Amino acid sequence: MIDYQLQAKHWLMLVLLGLAMLLASINPMEFSAYVLHQVGTILMLIVLLLLFKKVGLNFSSFVFYLIFLLIHILGAHYLYSYVPYNEWLEWLLAVTLSPEAAENYNGQQGDVWDAHKDMLLATLGAILAGSWNLYKDRKKALD
Structure with a gap:
């Protein structure tokens, strides 16, 4: 169902996003860069609210947009290049997998060229x- 008016569930998600922004404002790595990034977050939030009223969004689209903004807030706090996503992933795998499976996963990362190979394959694809x-x-244009 497409909504055009903010309901309680939308306000709850916006409050959670605001709370995340407030928490991310505590001791960011570089405050001036953080503020610059957050200006973009606020502008995108304004765009979301304008589009919501004019075009309408279903709740899942609204939530996914806010998740994107949440990732942006996290990146602003850590300056993107220092966001510890990989460490969080490894920690999550280590605590959820069996010890043998976790060791096998981490053992596969011993190849120093692994990331380069991944990027090469992605580029070739x-x-x-x-x-x-x-x-x-071009074929369609010639027909």
Whole structure:
């Protein structure tokens, strides 16, 4: 169902986002950069509210937009390049997997070129997909 008016569930999510922003404001890594990033967060929140009233959103879209803003708030606090996502993922896997499975997962990360290989494969995949789409578009234009 598409909503055009903020309901209690929307206000609750906005209060939680505001609380996250308040907590992220406590001792950020670099305050001036944090404030600059948060200006973008506030502008995007204004865009969300304007679109919500004009176009309407269902609740799940509203929540996903706020999750994106929450990730942005977290990145602003840690200056993006220092966000400990990878450490959190490894910790989560270590506490949820069996000790053997966690060791196998962490043991696979011993390859110093692993990230480079991943990026190479992602780049090659993007080039291949882009080339295929370009080929199909040109073929369609000629027909």
